Amino acid sequence: MPQLPVRKEVVAHAELNIAIAGAGLMGRLLAWRLSTEGYRVSLFDAGSLDNPSGACHTAAGMISPLSELFHCPLPIYELGMHSLQNWPRWVAQLEQEVGVSVDYRQSGSVLVAHPQDRSELLQFQQELTAKLGGAGGDQLRWLDSRGLSALEPELDRFEQGLFLASEADVDNRKLLPALLQAVMQNGVRLYEHTAVECAPNEVLTARGSEAFDLVIDARGLGANGAIHGLRGVRGEVMVVETAEVQLQRPVRLLHPRYQLYAVPRANHQTVIGATEIESEDMSPISLRSSMELSSALYSIHPAFAEARVIETRVNCRPATMDNLPVVESEPGLIRVNGLFRHGYLLAPALVLQVEDALSKLTQETEQVT
Numbered sequence: 001m002p003q004l005p006v007r008k009e010v011v012a013h014a015e016l017n018i019a020i021a022g023a024g025l026m027g028r029l030l031a032w033r034l035s036t037e038g039y040r041v042s043l044f045d046a047g048s049l050d051n052p053s054g055a056c057h058t059a060a061g062m063i064s065p066l067s068e069l070f071h072c073p074l075p076i077y078e079l080g081m082h083s084l085q086n087w088p089r090w091v092a093q094l095e096q097e098v099g100v101s102v103d104y105r106q107s108g109s110v111l112v113a114h115p116q117d118r119s120e121l122l123q124f125q126q127e128l129t130a131k132l133g134g135a136g137g138d139q140l141r142w143l144d145s146r147g148l149s150a151l152e153p154e155l156d157r158f159e160q161g162l163f164l165a166s167e168a169d170v171d172n173r174k175l176l177p178a179l180l181q182a183v184m185q186n187g188v189r190l191y192e193h194t195a196v197e198c199a200p201n202e203v204l205t206a207r208g209s210e211a212f213d214l215v216i217d218a219r220g221l222g223a224n225g226a227i228h229g230l231r232g233v234r235g236e237v238m239v240v241e242t243a244e245v246q247l248q249r250p251v252r253l254l255h256p257r258y259q260l261y262a263v264p265r266a267n268h269q270t271v272i273g274a275t276e277i278e279s280e281d282m283s284p285i286s287l288r289s290s291m292e293l294s295s296a297l298y299s300i301h302p303a304f305a306e307a308r309v310i311e312t313r314v315n316c317r318p319a320t321m322d323n324l325p326v327v328e329s330e331p332g333l334i335r336v337n338g339l340f341r342h343g344y345l346l347a348p349a350l351v352l353q354v355e356d357a358l359s360k361l362t363q364e365t366e367q368v369t
Contacts, residue, residue: 016040016362019203019212021196022219023049025056025172025343026336028179029351030216032094034358035186042212043188044203046195046222049180054220058237058315060263060271061172061344062250063087064109066139066164067259068342070127075324076342077131083348087168090348094175097182102175103266106168107249110143110152112161114299120254121162140164154245154301169250169263170344198226200332214361216354217335220318221280227326227337232280232316235341236289237273240297242307245270253296260296269310272297276341285312317341325350329357 016039020027023045035041047053065080091104113120125140132139141163149156151163184190197204198217217223221232247264258274265271274296275289290312297304320326320338325346328335334357339346 016213018042018214018216018358019044019196019198019210020216020218021045021198021203022054022217022222023180023192024052024054024218024220025176025347026218026220026339026350027216028176028183029090029347030218030354031183031188032179032186033351033355035183035188041183041186041188042191042210043183044191044194044196044205046219047193049190049192050177052176053315055235055315055317056172056343057176058235058313059172059343060237060250060261060273061170061175062109062261062263063168063170063345064164064250065345066128066167067109067111067252068345069131070124070259072342073324074131076346079325079349080342080345082352083345084166084168086348086352087170091170094178094182097185098178100174100178100181102178103171104168105170105249106166108163108165109167109169109250109252110148110155110161110163111252111254112148112155112158112300113254115159117255118160120256121160124162124254139166152248152251154247155251157301167250171265172344195222198223198333198335200330202332213332214358215333217333218337220337220339221316223318223335223337227320227328227335229321230337231278231319231321233319233340234275234277234279234281234314234316235273236275236277236285236293237271237313238285238290238293238309239265239269239271239311239313240304240307241267241269241310242304243268244303244306245301251300253300255296258292258296260293260300262297262300270297270304270307280316282314282316285314317343327353327357331361334358 019042031043065077069077143161148161202209250263253260260274263271319340325338
């Protein structure tokens with residue numbers, strides 16, 4: 001089970017040569033952070049760096065520790081809150097470096113339910129209060145129809161809802177290219193279309209092996225076999241476009257069978273999803289899923305009926321048997337994996353754990369020399 005990282009100052013050592021396997025969200029964040037601190041970094045990925053195919057590219061980019069706590073253990077929430085403290089500072093630094101906005105938004109999220117499912121809202125509140133104790137109720141606010149329509153005018157047909165003010169989201173389709181640009185500016189060596197196997201102090205490619213002072217394995221499902229019990233969990237997402245509905249923040253529709261999320265993006269687009277299927281099938285979205293997502297979105301606002309479906313996305317999230325992330329460390333090798341459906345929620349906290357492990361390695365190396 002992951003522990004909340006204690007942040008330490010990482011002393012940059014340009015002579016330390018680090019390989020990062022996997023250029024998803026974790027790999028890019030690590031490459032950016034470590035290269036900024038002065039380490040020599042090489043970033044490997046089995047696919048394209050400009051057009052990533054992993055779950056990080058498919059996701060909706062939500063940073064929602066309270067919403068996820070409803071069906072997740074407390075450590076996910078704790079790590080997520082730690083990430084939420086770091087995201088604003090990291091985004092500000094990244095945007096300044098690359099001169100591009102990644103549309104980070106901390107405007108909270110809204111949960112609603114139809115009248116027949118009103119008990120879902122109460123159950124959500126009770127679950128959070130039970131997990132967080134007395135302080136749980138302080139982190140969410142009930143909204144009546146007037147308060148709901150004042151916050152989100154497009155939701156005026158709902159009688160009540162819950163507002164989670166601290167939650168955030170980021171446009172992953174802007175963040176990932178910005179991170180790539182930043183690591184290029186920092187002089188990171190990039191190797192795309194290069195599948196690797198990871199071992200202590202070396203990566204193995206089709207061309208042979210290359211030695212490093214440290215290897216960080218952040219390959220997600222590419223590390224299948226290296227992480228005990230790692231599996232893929234299928235998720236399906238649709239992107240629709242309409243100027244008729246103007247949501248201001250992520251909205252979740254609570255339902256007995258699923259939680260639909262609708263995340264507004266630039267250019268009148270909305271990312272919607274909810275599916276979580278125990279399968280590593282990467283075939284296109286199913287008819288059932290597309291119908292359920294579409295009908296649920298239409299029930300949020302009838303004007304979505306005329307929205308145009310401009311993209312469907314399917315991917316498999318890397319998950320462990322208990323759905324908790326893992327950071328495993330041994331001399332010369334660190335593995336970080338199993339972010340499941342919480343990639344954008346957990347990534348900064350896990351990056352800090354890796355940095356702490358690296359700091360210890362650096363201190364031990366200095367003592368030896």
